[in-house]
Amino acid sequence: MVIRRLPLSLVNRIAAGEVVERPAAVVKELVENALDAGATRVDVALRDGGQSLIRITDNGRGMTPDELMLAIERHATSKLPDEDLWNINSFGFRGEALPSIGAVSRLRITSRAQGGDQAWQIAVDGGEVTPPRPASLAEGTQVEVRDLFFATPARLKFLKTARTENDYAREVIERLAMAHPDVDFTWQEDDKRAVRFAAQKQGLLSSDESLRQRLTDIIGPEFVGNATPVAATREGLSVTGYAGFPTLHRPTARMQYLFVNGRPVRDKILFSAVRGAYGDVLPSGRYPMLALFLTVPPREVDVNVHPTKAEVRFRDASLVRGLIVTSIRKALEQAGQFTTSTLAPQALTMLRTEGASGYVPSYNHGFSDVHAGQVPLDWSGLSGAAAALAISPHMLAEAPLSARPSGMVAEMPGSVGRLGAAVAQVHGTFIIAQTQDGVVIVDQHAAHERIVYEKMKQALAANGIKRQILLIPEVAEMDDPSATRLLARAEQLAELGLVIEAFGQGAVLVREIPALLGKTDVKTLLKDLAEEFAEYDEANGLKDKLEEICSTMACHGSVRAGRALNADEMNALLRQMEQTANSGQCNHGRPTYVELKRTDLEKLFDRR
Numbered sequence: 001m002v003i004r005r006l007p008l009s010l011v012n013r014i015a016a017g018e019v020v021e022r023p024a025a026v027v028k029e030l031v032e033n034a035l036d037a038g039a040t041r042v043d044v045a046l047r048d049g050g051q052s053l054i055r056i057t058d059n060g061r062g063m064t065p066d067e068l069m070l071a072i073e074r075h076a077t078s079k080l081p082d083e084d085l086w087n088i089n090s091f092g093f094r095g096e097a098l099p100s101i102g103a104v105s106r107l108r109i110t111s112r113a114q115g116g117d118q119a120w121q122i123a124v125d126g127g128e129v130t131p132p133r134p135a136s137l138a139e140g141t142q143v144e145v146r147d148l149f150f151a152t153p154a155r156l157k158f159l160k161t162a163r164t165e166n167d168y169a170r171e172v173i174e175r176l177a178m179a180h181p182d183v184d185f186t187w188q189e190d191d192k193r194a195v196r197f198a199a200q201k202q203g204l205l206s207s208d209e210s211l212r213q214r215l216t217d218i219i220g221p222e223f224v225g226n227a228t229p230v231a232a233t234r235e236g237l238s239v240t241g242y243a244g245f246p247t248l249h250r251p252t253a254r255m256q257y258l259f260v261n262g263r264p265v266r267d268k269i270l271f272s273a274v275r276g277a278y279g280d281v282l283p284s285g286r287y288p289m290l291a292l293f294l295t296v297p298p299r300e301v302d303v304n305v306h307p308t309k310a311e312v313r314f315r316d317a318s319l320v321r322g323l324i325v326t327s328i329r330k331a332l333e334q335a336g337q338f339t340t341s342t343l344a345p346q347a348l349t350m351l352r353t354e355g356a357s358g359y360v361p362s363y364n365h366g367f368s369d370v371h372a373g374q375v376p377l378d379w380s381g382l383s384g385a386a387a388a389l390a391i392s393p394h395m396l397a398e399a400p401l402s403a404r405p406s407g408m409v410a411e412m413p414g415s416v417g418r419l420g421a422a423v424a425q426v427h428g429t430f431i432i433a434q435t436q437d438g439v440v441i442v443d444q445h446a447a448h449e450r451i452v453y454e455k456m457k458q459a460l461a462a463n464g465i466k467r468q469i470l471l472i473p474e475v476a477e478m479d480d481p482s483a484t485r486l487l488a489r490a491e492q493l494a495e496l497g498l499v500i501e502a503f504g505q506g507a508v509l510v511r512e513i514p515a516l517l518g519k520t521d522v523k524t525l526l527k528d529l530a531e532e533f534a535e536y537d538e539a540n541g542l543k544d545k546l547e548e549i550c551s552t553m554a555c556h557g558s559v560r561a562g563r564a565l566n567a568d569e570m571n572a573l574l575r576q577m578e579q580t581a582n583s584g585q586c587n588h589g590r591p592t593y594v595e596l597k598r599t600d601l602e603k604l605f606d607r608r
Contacts, residue, residue, distance in 0.1 A: 020100050022159060023050025023148060024168035029101070030143050031176055032091035034058035037141065040199065041184040044173055048190070049165030051148050051156070059140040062113040065132040068122040071109065072129060074099045091263060103127045104155070105148045111141040126151035162190075174218045175264040178257055178291060181207075181214035208240075215242060215291055219255070223248070223289055228335035230292060232327035235319060237296055243328045244289035245335065246281035247584060247591050257291040260301060266310050270294070273321040277328035280453070281582045283589030292324065333581045417578040419593070422570035429561040431570045438597040444573060445561045446586035451576050453587050465497035466515040473511050476523040480506045482530035489533060500526070 020026055027044060034042045037060025047053040063071060074096060101107055102124030112119035119137035123130040149155040159165060166189050177185045177197045188194040197217050200210045208229070216224045227242040258270045270292075278288050302313040314320045419442070420435035431442040483506050486493070490500050497514030510522050565573070577583040577592070585591055602608045 020104055020148075022168060023054060023165050024172050026050065026054050026101055026105075026145055026148065027056070027169045028172045028176075029097035030054070030056040030145075031173065033097065033143075034060055034141065035176070035180060035183065036091050037061045039140065039183065041186075043186045043188075043194075044169075045188045046166060046169055046190070049159070049162030050145075050169055051159065051162070051165070052146065054145040054148065054169075055142065057140065057142045059138070062116065062140055063109075063111040063120075064113050064116065065120045065122075067113075068109060068111060068120055068132050072098050072102055072107075072122065072124055099124075101145055102129075104151045106146040106150065108144040108146075109141065110135045110137045110144075112137045112139050114139050166190075172264075175257060175259075178211075178214055178218060179259050179262045179264065179293065181210040211240075212242075219257075219289070219291070223255075227290070228331045230290075230327050230331045232323060232330070234323045236300070237294070237320065237323055239292055239294050239323055239327050241292040242290060243277075243292070243331050245584065246278060246288060246332070246582070246589065248289050249282055249286040249589075250289060251286065253287045255289040256287060259291075259293045260303075260312050261295060261298070262293070263303065263312075264310070265312050267312055269314060269317050269321055270324065273324035274328070276321070277325045280587055281332070281585050281589060286589065290328075292328075294320070294324070296320070417575060419574040419578055422567060422574060425565055425570060427562075428564055431565070431573065433570075433574055435595070438595060439601065440574075440593050440595050442574065442577070442593040443561075443586075443590070444563075444565065444570075446590050447573060447577050447583065447592040449586045450583050450592060451573075451580050454580050454582065465495075467497045467499065467512040468515040469512050470510065473509050474522045475503055476508045476510065476526040478506060478508070478527055478530060482527065482534070483508050485533040486526060486530050493529070 020029075023046065027046075027050065031042055031044065034056060037058065039058035039060035041059045043055075043057040045053070045055040098107070098109070103126065106126070107124040108121060109123075110119055110121040116139070119135045120132040121135035122132045149159075170187060170189075173185060173187050174197075177183070182199050184199040185197040186194045187197075197214065200213060212224055223244060224242065226248045227244045230239060230241050230243050232239055253271065256271070256274060258265055258267065258274075260267070260270075274288065274290065274292075282288060296314070300315045302315075416435075418435065419440050420433040422431055422433050424432040425444075426432060429444060431444050433440040433442065483502075486500060486508055487502055493500060497512065498510070499512035501509050501511065503509035508526060510526065513520065513522060583592060599608060
C-alpha cells in the first residue's frame with residue numbers, strides 16, 4: 001500500500017464525524033459562535049428536526065469577505081489571539097466547526113461587519129466553496145444549513161425522528177440560554193409559533209434575579225420555588241446557582257444543569273460531586289434537580305479534551321469536588337424550607353380522588369415503603385456496631401425525646417416554630433400539627449429516624465471512627481496500578497478506619513478495618529475502592545458503607561410507627577425536626593412531612 005495524502009474534502013468529512021454528530025451539534029456550534037461574536041440576540045429555526053434546515057441569526061460583530069473565506073478553512077479562528085490553549089475565554093477555539101458542517105451539508109453564511117456598508121454571502125456545498133458575493137442583511141450574521149448529511153447519506157440512518165432531534169436541539173438552546181440570561185433567545189421549529197427566552201433589560205434586575213427569571217422560563221416555577229440558592233468561593237474557584245430540595249427528584253440526571261465558565265458540560269467529576277452532596281437525603285436511583293455555575297480560572301481547567309467540548313479536566317479535581325459538595329450541603333441546611341411545596345398538591349389530588357371514587361390510588365415516589373408498619377426491635381448483629389460508636393442499643397431503642405413544658409395541645413403560642421403545635425396523633429403513626437396558616441402532617445418514624453441518624457453522624461465526626469484490628473491480616477491481590485492508587489491514599493483511608501500497607505508487587509495488606517463494618521469482604525472492598533480512586537479520586541464507597549450502617553441503626557433506634565405519643569413528645573419531635581439538618585426527608589429519601597396551607601384546605605372543600 002502506498003501512503004498518500006487524503007483530499008481536503010474527505011478530511012473535512014472525517015472530522016465532521018466527531019464535530020457534527022446530529023443536528024443538535026450543529027446548533028450548538030453555531031450558537032456558540034454567535035455568543036463568541038458578542039451577540040445579544042440569537043434566533044434559531046429548524047425544519048424536519050434540523051435535517052432540512054437549520055438557521056441561526058445573530059446581531060454580533062459580523063465578518064468581512066476576507067474573514068468569511070478564512071472562517072470555512074480548517075483551524076482558522078479568531079479566538080486564540082495569543083495561541084495559548086491554557087487561556088481559553090471563548091466557546092470555540094479549534095476552528096473546525098464551519099468547515100466540518102460545510103463538508104456534509106449545503107452551508108450559506110451571510111454576514112455584515114459592524115460599521116460595514118455591505119453584507120456578503122459565502123456558500124459551501126459538500127465541501128465545494130463559492131466565493132463571497134454581495135447580499136442583504138443587517139449587522140450581524142445568518143448561517144443556514146440545508147440538507148444536513150446529504151454528502152454522507154449513511155449518517156442519516158442514525159438520526160432519530162424529527163421530534164426527538166428537535167428536542168435534542170432545544171435542550172442545547174435551553175442550556176446556553178441558562179448560562180447567558182443577558183442574551184435574548186428565540187426558538188422556532190417547523191414554522192410554528194416561536195418560543196422566546198427574553199433577556200431582562202439591563203439595570204432593572206440584578207444578575208441573580210435575571211438568572212432566577214431565566215431558570216423559571218426554562219425549567220419552570222416548580223423548580224425555582226423548591227430550590228435554594230448556592231453561592232461559595234474557595235481558592236479562586238466559585239460556584240453559584242440553585243439546588244433543588246431533596247424531595248424534588250427525577251428518575252434520570254437530565255434535569256441536572258452544570259456549567260463551567262459558562263460552558264454547558266457533562267462531567268463525571270461534577271456528577272459525582274452532586275451525588276456526594278445529596279448523599280443520604282435522596283431515594284435510591286433518583287436524581288436531584290439543580291443548576292450550578294462553576295467559575296474556574298482558565299488555566300485551572302482543560303476544555304481541549306474532545307471536539308464537542310462537553311468534557312473538561314480540572315487541574316485540582318479534589319478542590320472542585322469539595323467546593324461543590326460543601327456548598328450544596330450548606331445551602332440545603334440553611335434553606336428555610338425543608339420539603340417541596342409540590343407534595344401538597346399531590347396530597348390534595350389523592351384526597352379528591354378518594355372522595356370521588358372511593359379508593360386511594362397507589363402513590364409511589366420511586367422508593368419502597370419498608371417501614372410503614374411496626375417492626376419488632378431486633379438488635380442482633382448491631383450491638384457491636386453500636387458499641388463502636390459508644391452508643392448503647394438501649395439508648396437508641398428508647399431514643400428519648402427532649403421534654404417540653406406541658407400545656408394545651410392545640411395552643412398556638414407565638415414562639416411555636418414553623419412546624420406548628422401538635423393537635424393529634426392519627427393511627428399511632430402520623431402527627432397532625434397546626435401552624436399559623438395551615439396544617440402539617442408528620443410521619444413520626446421517618447422524622448425521628450432522620451434526627452437519630454444526624455446525631456450518629458455528629459458522634460462519628462466528633463469521636464472518630466473506631467477501628468477493629470484483624471487477628472489475621474488479609475492480603476488483597478490486584479493489578480499493580482490499583483495497588484499503587486490505594487497505597488498512595490493510605491493516610492486518607494486510615495482516617496476512615498481502614499489501615500493498609502504494601503505487601504509486595506500488586507498486593508495490599510489490610511491490618512485494621514472500621515468496626516462498624518463487622519464481617520465484610522475486605523478484598524472486594526479494596527478492589528472497589530481502587531476503581532473509585534481511578535474514577536473519582538475519592539473513597540466514596542467506604543463512606544457510603546459507614547453511612548449505610550448508621551442509617552440502619554438509626555432506623556431501628558427511632559420511634560416506631562404505631563407507638564402512642566403524648567402531647568409533649570409530639571411537640572418535642574417537631575422542635576427537634578426544626579433544629580435538625582435535612583429533616584425534610586428520612587435516611588431513605590422519603591418525605592417526613594406534608595404541609596397544607598389554609599388555602600389548600602379551602603380548595604379541598606370548594607371554598608376557593
